[in-house]
Amino acid sequence: MLSGIAPAISEAIDQEMAGNPNVVVLGEDVTYWGAVFGFTAGLFQKYGRERVIDTPITEQTFMGMAVGAAATGLRPVVSLMFVDFLGTCFDQIYNHMAKNHYMSGGQFPMPVTIVTAVGGGYGDAGQHSELLYGLFGNVPGIKVVVPATAHDAKGLTATALADPNPVVIFGHKLLTGHPGVPFEGEEEDVPKDPYTIPFGQAAVRREGTDLTIIATALMVRRSLQAAARLAEHGISAEVIDVRTLVPLDIDTLVASARRTGRVLLVDEDYRSFGTTGELAFRIQAGAFDRLRAPIHRVAVPDVPIPFAEPLEQAVIPSVTRIVDAARALTGVPATAR
Amino acid sequence: MWRPEPSDADLPVRIAEAGLDRDVLLAAYRRMCLIRVFEEAVRSRYWIGKTSTFNMAAEPIRGELHLAIGHEAVAVGVCALLGDADAVVSTHRAHHHALAKGVDPGRLAAEMFGKATGLCRGKGGEMHLFARNKRFLNSGIVGASYPQAAGAAFSFQRQGNRNLAVAFSGEGAANHGTFSETLNAAALWQLPLVIVIEDNLYADATPKWAAQAVNQQFQRAQSHNVPAYLVDGMDVIDVHAAARRAVDRARDGYGPTVIEAVCYRYRGHFEGDPENYRTREEVELWQRLDPIPRLADRLRRLGWADDATLTGLREAAAHDAVQAVRFAEDSPPPEPVEALAGVFA
């Protein structure tokens, strides 16, 4: 049994490290603090500072080192402590890690796995609460993994570690199981033995007929709760967990949209020019003739995440807001509770 | 870097050399006490709702709390030399800098409590404290303070005034590229900038030895032709002595200076830190150098303050801190619609 995606991710890294001496873990506070939220917990005790390396606070340098190391035989696992710090190192990621394979005519694959903590809801404010996966998804050459369960986190991490490309694993803090922040996941039966989950396969978490709710990470959990509430009101919601944004399993999303005729996208990333817009575009392209209503979305309005509780609650999608949006979409007025 | 105590005969000489006198030192004592009592008061409120299970989301103070208990002498020793028109850019550990710069304690506390009366109307939180009237800026991104302070210094230079900018940071931050880049630019253009590094031996859970090729960060300043002082950050007199030279140099147009102040944070990196990277004994060792009793002791030895005076100053500081926290607690939360306002000016 595992509680949270963090121990699942560290277990997958551990199992890969045991068999592959070229795997090294780099980042700030990856030893004593297990990368703060536990993604690398226990690895230092087992493999020592030779393979689990606390870096100075130098994101640009250790991301660049990952590029050089991956080009010459190592398989770096890099911790970007909070995704919000990406501004300090994005050049190495998007201009180099993401492009080197292509620009070198295929000579230099970039087998790098980045693990980063994302998400808000506990008062960490504007520079420590973002998702930002839309930015990564916008860059060709980076795979974007967004686990919602511990089971997926382990299997998807194992897949990432076998992938010859840069993969970024976005671990939502409220799903990590780390004791300092609220936990919205649940205890799960996660196989001890190594296993992989292929990228590009969305998971239908709940079947339904009236509308399709599509979400990632924490928003999958909240959408499932919303679906349960909607059922009490006679609305049957299907809930799909995208699992990987790049590559995207568009077929599963379109098939569901065609069945239900209504789509609600739920996203904790910023609303504009990002994931929800992209998903809506692709879904309408495949399901236009079956859609009974315009695609709706609940996302973070285009403001930084504010600190105070009432402000933060006003911008991060909640179960209630998902329920209200689903009701509006299915024509059941939000006031008729 | 701890130094032997000056003898009673040498003490007045050192104090005079540091540009200090009785009034300034008594004010410094009171300000250091204010910072200490303020942070202790905030800490006690922070732990309400978090004692049985530590959960950052619990009210009344949410999120992270980075206390600077042990760092007071650095903030006060430097900021005693600044006016409202001088700029300070601070970091994730910012309360002491804000209070030393004269930021209103009530509005500071209210920001930590996420109240509408907070410095930033509850939008920033403790890692993002801004006070325009004191030219106080802040960032939770490590290494971000240096170039922004250099930019303020550049602005003052262009405007032809005698203001200066101070970047505070930890020693861990000085490993960031922004430190070297800023040193180069500031030295090249002789910017009125003072960089203050609080070397508390740790960056989060990472000890200095695991992250630095040179033992002290000031060595890097020297390679950019930037003069640097290594001072005892637990001694406000030592800090002030170096800061006075650095500030004068900046105001007179001779360019940047680095002050590296060795100090110690008595609390964890943030509240809730398991502190599994250091020993109790180490913390206790540093507690003997607590900058506040040390200053009190000197004031007594100089005959500049008796116990009653010192108690009076402490009580006045405590009163201010209590008022600040009460103001925060009594203030209303912001309206949810406020969340959508203010992205653009």
Ligand SMILES: Cc1ncc(C[n+]2csc(CCOP(=O)(O)OP(=O)(O)O)c2C)c(N)n1
């Ligand atoms: C760019 C960036 N990287 C990492 C962090 C996470 N972080 C916050 S504080 C900190 C340690 C800072 O150490 P130091 O500069 O020595 O300051 P101290 O906390 O000791 O006062 C780290 C790594 C961050 N906020 N920003």
Ligand SMILES: [Mg+2]
């Ligand atoms: Mg430090």
